[in-house]
Amino acid sequence: MSFLNIWKRYLRNMTHVRLIVSYYIFAVTVSVLLLSLPIAHKPGIDPSFIDTLFTAVSAVSVTGLTVVSTADTFSTQGIFILAFVLQFGGIGVMTLGTFVWLIVGKKIGLKERSLIMLDQNQLSLSGAVQLIKQIIILILLIEFIGGLVLGTYFLTYFETWQEAYLNGFFLSISATTNGGFDLTGASMIPYANDYFIQFIVILLIALGAIGFPVLIELKKFLASERGNYRFSLFAKLTTLTFLALIVLGTIFIAIFENNLFYKGKEWHQVFFYSLFQSATTRSGGLATMDISLLSDPTLLLLCALMFIGASPSSVGGGIRTTTFALNLLFVYHFAKGNKTIKIFKREIHEDDIRKSVAVTITAFLICFISVLTLSITENFSLIEILFEVCSAFGTTGLSMGITPELSTIGKSLIIALMFIGRIGVFFLLLLIGSKEKEANYHYPKERVIIG
Amino acid sequence: MSFLNIWKRYLRNMTHVRLIVSYYIFAVTVSVLLLSLPIAHKPGIDPSFIDTLFTAVSAVSVTGLTVVSTADTFSTQGIFILAFVLQFGGIGVMTLGTFVWLIVGKKIGLKERSLIMLDQNQLSLSGAVQLIKQIIILILLIEFIGGLVLGTYFLTYFETWQEAYLNGFFLSISATTNGGFDLTGASMIPYANDYFIQFIVILLIALGAIGFPVLIELKKFLASERGNYRFSLFAKLTTLTFLALIVLGTIFIAIFENNLFYKGKEWHQVFFYSLFQSATTRSGGLATMDISLLSDPTLLLLCALMFIGASPSSVGGGIRTTTFALNLLFVYHFAKGNKTIKIFKREIHEDDIRKSVAVTITAFLICFISVLTLSITENFSLIEILFEVCSAFGTTGLSMGITPELSTIGKSLIIALMFIGRIGVFFLLLLIGSKEKEANYHYPKERVIIG
Numbered sequence A, B: 001m002s003f004l005n006i007w008k009r010y011l012r013n014m015t016h017v018r019l020i021v022s023y024y025i026f027a028v029t030v031s032v033l034l035l036s037l038p039i040a041h042k043p044g045i046d047p048s049f050i051d052t053l054f055t056a057v058s059a060v061s062v063t064g065l066t067v068v069s070t071a072d073t074f075s076t077q078g079i080f081i082l083a084f085v086l087q088f089g090g091i092g093v094m095t096l097g098t099f100v101w102l103i104v105g106k107k108i109g110l111k112e113r114s115l116i117m118l119d120q121n122q123l124s125l126s127g128a129v130q131l132i133k134q135i136i137i138l139i140l141l142i143e144f145i146g147g148l149v150l151g152t153y154f155l156t157y158f159e160t161w162q163e164a165y166l167n168g169f170f171l172s173i174s175a176t177t178n179g180g181f182d183l184t185g186a187s188m189i190p191y192a193n194d195y196f197i198q199f200i201v202i203l204l205i206a207l208g209a210i211g212f213p214v215l216i217e218l219k220k221f222l223a224s225e226r227g228n229y230r231f232s233l234f235a236k237l238t239t240l241t242f243l244a245l246i247v248l249g250t251i252f253i254a255i256f257e258n259n260l261f262y263k264g265k266e267w268h269q270v271f272f273y274s275l276f277q278s279a280t281t282r283s284g285g286l287a288t289m290d291i292s293l294l295s296d297p298t299l300l301l302l303c304a305l306m307f308i309g310a311s312p313s314s315v316g317g318g319i320r321t322t323t324f325a326l327n328l329l330f331v332y333h334f335a336k337g338n339k340t341i342k343i344f345k346r347e348i349h350e351d352d353i354r355k356s357v358a359v360t361i362t363a364f365l366i367c368f369i370s371v372l373t374l375s376i377t378e379n380f381s382l383i384e385i386l387f388e389v390c391s392a393f394g395t396t397g398l399s400m401g402i403t404p405e406l407s408t409i410g411k412s413l414i415i416a417l418m419f420i421g422r423i424g425v426f427f428l429l430l431l432i433g434s435k436e437k438e439a440n441y442h443y444p445k446e447r448v449i450i451g
């Protein structure tokens, strides 16, 4: 019996979800240990356990919320460890996740995920391994090119080439994995007027957050004869939603901050500030400005965008773009009295609607209870708390600046939210739902009044 | 052809929803005209049009938010007019609504409503008229007894018997219709230590907000031989949710305000403050304390309770208790992987789940967009705005005190929210959904990734 067969049998005895959660717990444990090493810190600095745990979860979940300044706390070795952890976090769920789903393929509604990615063809084990390789190569390639471009460009910013490329590659990894960590101590604010860096970073964030299935379809499309490749419904829906959120976000930020933060600014400044801050809510987490300077309407908008989050099977969190789109489609067609939901000449499956609304309602409950709890334990305004909660749930990592001042209970709650945001509410529901068999009897149906 | 037949034919040509909306628009117009009469105001006082419109919509929708002090603005005649409008608003939707549904009974999912209320028996027109009479008699009887009790009790509070009974009957009407208007200028704060008045008012609020179907079933139960009457699933579900919300609200308010508002207060004060403020969120709107003194956690809790609102077919608003309960049941059973939702030895119909989640998601969107808009137009904190929005949507009428200071845009938005809260999101969806026939072709179904 080969090693792969033993592994396969072991996996079959665990539910997918538990395996993924186990992976994350393992990754967090290793990260805590690595980040606790004395060589990881600058001389004389020794973060508390909760702060190290927070950093580890923030890195594994590629959120980017920080209770300590990365540049001031971690040594160069520490920064390498952090970049390594971001890689594991970012690539983690797709590779391991996809791997498990492809091999085990149990009937818990996840089978379709692999089917979609692979054009309705059943996949052999070697095919799965092949796909994982593709994912890893793709992300490393994107990061490498990004790091090279940014590092070379940074030669004008930094005194030594070592510094330039360390910053370039770290920024590339932080952007592509949507990690959102920074070495500047002030996110992307030092590059607020450098549109080239911003353009590259936005591109990297989008490549990480748009979801691997989409990237793979895109690769197939480019490899195929022109017009010979049909994108899946999923790819169309998620990409359209993804782009629509960025465009609408940009427009509304520009409108809301007109005469406020944008007072006296040039049109190109308004455009890039709006575009970057909109794009970063997909789940990048880097920012070109001090978020706490924004007005309440903009902050509320960003909260909503972070809550929606990134595309499924990506490096991002939140309820996911498809979930949001299906919610809107559902409500629209419900109002119309339509029984079926048609889009892009396809019909949406009823079960996917059920999933989407269950995920959304649960996410609302989780975020509401979190905000309520933090309003008891912390001494911040409602908007600061709401923003922090949405940022953690969306694994975005933007903050109005309260993260380092959170109480231990507050930090623990944010840790839990980053974790939930990363594995996704759907998996959370599968995790907490027991596996009892459904009773085989039926009661008479009875209607109730809703409206 | 009798008058009733002509009326019946007329009704058949209008959709139910449009008829109900027309009724409300008509009621608001009449109320505006009546409240604009010079005799309605105290000498020298002449409210602006937007303030009169606000008061009219607040009264017709039995919300109770006020931009002007009722006692300082309206004369005794004005107060009688207001009481009259509250009656029309409170009784309005049940009588007219039930009437329309029973007569027309088109297949838009509303037929069940009448069926439930009438124990699965088809109903003749005379039966419908009979039912309406029962509703009106029931509510007037409750109000009369309440007014008599409160008025008599008020003899110790007021100098003349006229004043005592005017205040007693107005309070009874305001409580039973969940109108939430007050003549004291400070809601129920003057009675903060009078537990008898509070007990009566809580009882009246609950009788109005628990829903007419429940009251009618209760009446049948009391009239039947012991144990011979089976309550409907709807009655059980809505009553249980209704009571659970009040009990949990009481407990959590007591916990959250411990050492804050309740510092140095006796246990009975804590109990009654908590109970009254919890019960009033069902949609009463009267308060025994200055709501703005409460801490953020309590305010957030009240927001959630107001958002949920009262039971269907009652005088209250919000998403309704059944909607909330079905949402929780749906998420729970979804996580369990159950296909059917069993409760009280009955199964919930799939369509009712669809309705509930559509209503909830739409309500979230409406409230979010409202909060966002008010955060642009008004100069209040997020919690004050959120509280006002939830209060209007739940037709509750509690406020942290910002209502009179709202801008005209702000007032208009709150007017729209009170209206939506009153007719309910389900009707709103039916109203905005066009009646086009659904296309008869089908596309292939295709799955998408959610989690």
Ligand SMILES: [K+]
Residues within 6 Å of the ligand: A062, A063, A064, A178, A179, A180, A283, A284, A285, A395, A396, A397
């Ligand atoms: K992030």
Ligand SMILES: [K+]
Residues within 6 Å of the ligand: B062, B063, B064, B178, B179, B180, B283, B284, B285, B395, B396, B397
């Ligand atoms: K009310």
